[in-house]
Amino acid sequence: MNQRLGVYICHCGGNISDTVDVDATLAAVANEPGVVVARTSMFTCSDATQEAIVHDIEQEHLDGMVVASCSPTLHTMTFRGVARRAGLNPYRYTQVNIREQCAWAHTGDRAGATRKAIRLVRAGIARARLTEALEPTVVQTVPRALVVGGGIAGLRAALGLASIGLGVVLVEREPELGGYVGQLGSLYPTGRSGGELIRELVEQVRRQPAITVHTAARLVAKAGTFGDFRVTIAVDQPPAGPGGPAGSDPAAAPPPSVRAQVGTIIVATGFTPATPELGAYGFGIEGVVTLPEFTRMVDAGPGPLTAGGRSVRAIAYIYCVGRRDPSAEGAGQGCAQYCCTATVHTALRVAGRDPDVRQYHLYRDLRTYGRYELLYDASRRQGSVYLRFAAEDPPRVSRDGASGRLAVAVSDRLEAGAAVEIPVDLVVLVTGMAPRPDPQLAEVLKVPVGRDGFFHEVHPKLRPVATVVDGVLVCGACQGPKGAGESVASALAAVGQTAALLKRGSAELDPQVAVVAAPRCTGCERCLAACPFGAIGLSPTAGGSVAVIDAAGCKGCGACVPTCPEGAIDLLGHTDQEVTAMIDALAGGTPA
C-alpha cells in the first residue's frame, strides 16, 4: 500500500475554479490517509507546475500521486511523463477529472460541484493508495506501414514513408490507383491536371522498391498490435511490384490473399461525391447536373460546352445543395469546405474557354478561404454574377416547356430579396463530399466514425491523424472534406507520425491489461466470447484448460472481467480492489 501520496488540484485557469471551490477541495482532502503533499495550481499541466511535482516526488519520496484536473484523455500521458522524470512508476499516478465531470457539468452549483469534486478526489486518493508499479510491454516495431487507399493521399503517404526509409504495403480497392483526383482535369488553386499529377505519383510509386502495391484488393483482417500488426489482404489480381505487375504467367492462379506484417496502418480511403435527392433543386431534370458531372464536361474537351445538343450560353450554380442543413443527418449538417473554391475554379475555367457564357452563382456564404479568395476575385472580374439566397428560401429550378430552357427562380438577398428568374442552359448543383461507406473496413479496423460519418481522429489539435486504435492513422478526405493539397498535408502528417512511431525500432504497449489468476480459472471460456480483440486463448493444463490473455493483444477494455464467475480476472491498473476502494470513497464517509 502506498503511504506517501502527492495530491495536486488544478484551477485550470478558472475552467475548474470558477465552479469548484478549489481551496475547499484541497482542505477537505489534504488530511486523507497517506497524503503528504497537497497543493493547488493555476495550470497543473504547465511546465513550472510539472517541475514542482517532480521536485515533490524527489524530495518527499512520494510513492503515489493524484492530479485532479481534466479528462484523462487530455493529460494522462503528460503526468505519466512527470512521474517518469521523477523516478516514480508512471502507473502510480491517478488522474481525477474534476473539469468535464464536475466543473463543466455543474456550472451554477458551486456548493454541489465542490462536494462532488471532494468525493472524486477522495476516490482518486483511495485508488492511488493501491496502485502498483507496472512495466510496459516492449514490442519490436516493424519498419513498414500499410496504406489503405491509393488516391492522392495514399499515394503521397506511401512515397513519403518510403523516402524516410520505411517499407509500404499499399492497398487499393479499385483496379487502378489514382482515386478521385486522378479523374480531375484541373486542381485548384494551381490549375494542374489531377490526372497528370496522379500519373506522376503512380510512376514514382511503381519505381520505389520499398512500396508493394495491391490493387483491386481489400484489407480483410488485422491481428497483432500496434508496432506489429499482421494484416490479411484479399486480392483479385497478383501484386504489382517494381517494374509493373508481377507474375505474368497466366497459368499461375492468383493467390486469394496476401499476408503482411506492418507497424502502423494509414487509412486514406477518401470520400464519395454527394448525390442530391431526386427532385431537390430540379435534380433529375435534364440539364441539372452535379459539380463532378459538370467538371467532367468541362474536362472533356476544348470545344464549346453543350447540353442536350445545344450550346451552353448561361449556367447557374447552386451552392450548398444538401449541405449546411441543421435538420439533416450525417454529413448534411456541415460545410463541405472545398466546394465553393472548386466551383469558382470551374467557373473560371469556363470563362477562360468562352468569356461570353453567363455564369450565375447562387450561394449562401462564399467560402473561398485564405488565398482562394483570389480565385473568387478573379471570377467576379471575369463576369460571374453572385446572388445570395437564404437557407429558408432556396432557389427553384424548372424547365420552361415552351422555350425548352431551364429557369432558376431565386430571391436575391443582396437586392432586398428581389425575386429574380434566370434563364439558363445548365444548372450545376454543388453538393460536396460524402463519407465513403465501407462497413468491412470499419469492422476490421474498428476506427470510429463521427456524427458526420467521416472517420474520427482523436483530437483535431493534439492528435489530428491518430485514431483511438493505437497504430491506426487516418488522413485525407476520409476524415472529412478536404482539398487535394490539404489531403496531402494530412497524409504527410500521418507519415510523420508513423515515422515517429516506427523509426526507433521499438514501442511500448500499455501494461494496463487483464490477467488471469490461473489457479482460480475453471476454463469455462466465457471470457473468450467477451473479448472483442481475440486476445484470450485457452491453455491446456493437467486437469483441463485455463484462459490465457495475450498481453500484446489485450487493450485493457475490461470486458472480460465481469464475465468471470470465479472472479479470476483482474485488470492491472484498475483492479477490483482499486475500483472497490474508489466506490467506497465515493459513497462512504461523511458528506463533504
Place this chain on the structure above:
Amino acid sequence: MSYDALVVGGGISGMESAITLGDMGYRVLVVEKQASIGGTMILLSKVFPTLDCASCIATPKMAATVHHPNVTVRTLAEVEAIEPTEDGRFQTRIRSRARFIDEALCTGCSLCETACTVAVPDQFNAGLIGRRAAYIPFPQAVPKKAVIERAGTSPCTAGCPAGIKAHGYVALVRSGRYESAYELVLEATPLVGSLGRTCYAPCETACTRNQLDGPVAIRRLKRFVADRHLAPEPASPPAPDPGGGRVAVIGAGPAGLTCAWQLARSGHRVTIFEASSEPGGMLRWGIPDYRLPPAVVAADVANVTRLGVEIRTGVRIDDPVALRDRGYDAVCIATGTPVAAALPVAGAELDGVTDALTFLRQAKLDAAPDLVGRSVAVVGGGNVAIDAARSARRLGAARVRVVSLERRDAMPAYPWEVDDAESEGVELHGGWGIAGFVGDRRVLAVAPRRGTEVVDATGRFAPRYDDQVTRQVDADLVVVAVGMTRDDSPLAQLVPTEPQVAPLADPQTLATAVPGLFAAGDVVTGPSMITTAVGQGRRAAAMIDSLLRGRPADAAAFDRQLPAVDPAEVLGRQRRHTERPALAARAIDPAPLGFAELEPPMSEAEALQATGRCLDCGVCSECHACIEACPADAIDLGQADEVESMTVGTVVLATGFRLFAADHKPQYGYGRFANVVTGMEMDRLLAPTRPYDTLLRPGDGRVPERIAYILCTGSRDQQVGNPLCSRICCMYSIKQNQLLMGALPLADVTVFTVDVRAAGKGYEEFYVQAEAMGATFVRGRVAQIEETATGDLLCHYEDLEGGGARQAEFDLVVLAVGVLPNPDAHRLFPDGQLRLDAQAFVDEVDRDLDPGRTSVPGVFVAGTAAGAKDIPEAILHAGSAAAQAAAHLERIGPDR
C-alpha cells in the same frame, strides 16, 4: 556543434515539427525569439470548434518540447543567418540574447517583477496592460524563468563619468522609493547631495527628451533624494572584513572620498590624509555657498566616516611612498589641482590681483575683502571665473566684469551659469586677452587687447592678439581664473621625467610606476568635473580592491556597459509624444546679496512631474531593485549575448504571422477610441490569464452589453493591400461570440460580415450554435465608427441585404483583424534564395504534392509562415514539413 534539424520558431507549428522529428530520433534545435515557447496559441482563450482551452492543448506540447530527449530549445534567441552548403546541409548562426538572469538559479518566483520600477506594455496581453522590465512572459511560460528587458544602457546612465545609474534613480523616485534612489547613488559615490547641486549633469545633456521638450531634471532629482534622505542614527561602523587591507588615501576631495568610500564598502580599512582643515576639497573650498552649502558637503562626508573611514585633516603627505612602508597595503593619491595658474603679464604682482582659488576660499571662510560698491574684474572664461564673478556680486561689488579670451558663445563655462551670472548683473567682455595689469603697487585696471584667435588649426590653445585694439577696465580687485595645476612636490618619486609624455598613472588601471601606489582624479586628468573625479575614485578603488584580494585587475571590465541606446530608437517606439514641459526656470535676483542657496529644493509633486517625463530609454533602468529582491541571487546584469555557429541538416521555418495593424483602417478609430479593440485583445480579455479581473471595456472599465464584431478588418481588402481572406477571423469571432454570451448572459452580440466562412470539420455546426445562442449576423459593411460622449460607438454601416445605410450603437466594437506575413524568415537566407509569394508569405513550390516545401532544397515551412491557417491546419502542415524534412535528412545521410 551540429543538429539534424533547426526549427525556427517555437509556436504551435514549430513545436509540432520539433516533437515529430525528435520522436523519429533526429536531434532538433528549436530557436524561439520570445522568452517562452508557445507562440500565439498559448495566448488564446479557447479554441474553435471544440472550445478546448488553448492552454490545455498548448502547455503539454510546450512541456513535451522542452523535455524531449532529442529536442534542445533556445528561447530569447534569433537565427541570424542560414547558408546552404555544398552537401545539402546548412551553416547557421544563432544569437542567444542575454536574459540577465541566471536560468539555473531563477525559480520563477516573480519577486523581481514585483520589485521592478519600469512598466512597459505587455506584448503577451496585446498591450492592454503593463508588465515590468523584469518579467516572466505569462503564467504558463516555458521556461518559467524571468528575463530582464534591456535595450541598452540609457543615454543618461551611459553619459555619467561617475558611473551613477541615473535612469535607475529617476525610476526609483518615480516609484516613490526615494531612499532606494539615494542608496543607488551611494553605490557609486557618497557625494549625493553635492552632486545633486553642482554636477554639470552630462546625463541631462544625453537625455533623449532633449529632442522633445527638454531633458528630465536628473540632477535636481538627485538633490531631491538627498534632501529627502534622513541620515541614519550614528551607529558604530561595520567591522572591516578581516580579509581586507589597509589603504591610505591622500586628499579628501571628490576622488579621494569616493575611493575611500568604495574601499570601505568592500571591507578595507581606509585612512584619508587631508592637508587642509576640513575634508571636501574643491567641494568645500572651491564652490561658492550659494551653489553648495558647506552643510551638504559635511553630510556627504559623514556617509564616508560612518563606514569607519578615518579622515585626518591638517596632515600634508610629502612622501606617499613612505606611507606604503608605514603599513598601508596600498596608497591612492587624490590630491587634485590645488595650484592656481599664474598669468605671466606685467602687473601680476600688484596688490589687489589675486587668484580665484584664494578668492573663493576667502569667501567660503567669510574672509573676503570688502567689495561693497567696488569694481571687480575677473579674468577667465571658465566656471571658476563665473563662480568668482557671482561671488563678487554677492559680496556687494557694484560692477563685476568678466574679461575672457573667448567670446561669449565660446566660453568654457556652462551656458546656464553664464546666463545666470549676466542676470545677476555680471558684465561679460569676451574676446579680450590680458596685456597687463595697470597700477602702482595697487591695481587700478586691467588692460585687455583684442584677441583674434584662441586655438590654432590643430585645436591647441594658441591665442593670438591684435595689439592695436586695446582698452582699459578699471578694477579695485582683479581675480585671475585661468586654470589650476597639480602640486608636484609630493610626487617627486612618481612623476616621470617627461611629464608631457608619460602620465602620472595608467589611465585604465590608475596604477603609478610604484607598486601599490595609485592615483586618481584631477591629479591624473588635470582639472575636470566633480563627476569625472568621482569616476576616477571608483576606478582606483576597484583596482586597489583587486590588488588587495589577489585578483588580476581587469580594467577593461570596470563599468562595462551595454552600448547606449540610440535616441532615435527610443523615440521610434511611440507614435506620438504628449508634450510635458520641464520645470519652469526660476527668477534670478539682479542684485543678489549674501550666499544663501540659490536653487530651491524640489517638491514631491515637482519630482514626480519630472520623473514622469523619463522615456525609459534602456527599458531596464538598472535601479537594482530586482537584485535586492531576488532570493536566489539570480540576477546578472553583466550577461552578454552569445553567438554560436553550427551545422544543421534541414531547416523548418515556423516563424508564424503578424496581425493586421487595426489603425491602418482609420475609419474604425482603433487607437483613438478606447472601446474599439482587436480580436486578439478580446481573446486576451476572455482568457483565464486575462489582464483584467473580468470582461471590461478598456475605455472606462464597464462591463459591456452591446458588442459588435467587424469581420474582414484588413482582409479581403484591396484598400489596405491585402486581397486575401485570413481564414481564422470568422471562426475566432464565432468562438468569442459564444464565450461572450456565456460570460455575459445579457449581452447582445452583433456580427457585421459579408460571408461567414465556417469551412472545416465541425465549423458550420459551431456557427449554427452561436446563432442559436443569440448572436446576430448582419450582412453589412461598416463604413465608419464615431465615438459618443460616453465612449460608446456609433457604427455606420451599409446593410447588404437591401437595408441601405444604417447605424447602430454599441458599447464595444471588436475588429476581427486578419493575418499578414511575418517578414522574419526571408532575411535569414542569402539574397533572394528563399522565395516569397505575391503576398510575401514563404512560398511553397508545390502546394499540391509537397505542402511545406520551399524554394531552398532542404528548407521547409510549417504553419502560418506560409499563409493564413487555423490551428488544426497549422498542425497538419507542420507534420507535413516534418515528414519532408526527415526525407531530406535520409537523403543527405548522417553528418560526417
Place this chain on the structure above:
Amino acid sequence: MSAAARDPIEVVRDEMAMHAPIRRALADGPHTIPELAQALGRPAREVLVWVMGMRRYGEVEPVGEAGSDGYVRYRAIQGAGR
C-alpha cells in the same frame, strides 16, 4: 470622450508613478474606475490600465462583481505596495 488619446507606451509608463496617488484615492474605501478617474483628474482609460497593473502585482483587488451600473469597485490591499 478621448479625443487626444495618449500613446499606450506613455500611459503604461506612468503606472509606476500612479501607484501612490491611486492608493491615496482608495484610502477612503473601494471605488470604480470612473470614480478614480474623477478623483485623479485623469482619463478613465488610463486609470483602468494603471489599476489593472496594480491588480496584476497584488496591490488592489476587485470587490465582488460589477454593480448595476456595470462597474466593478476596487480596493487597495493592505500591506501591499512599498
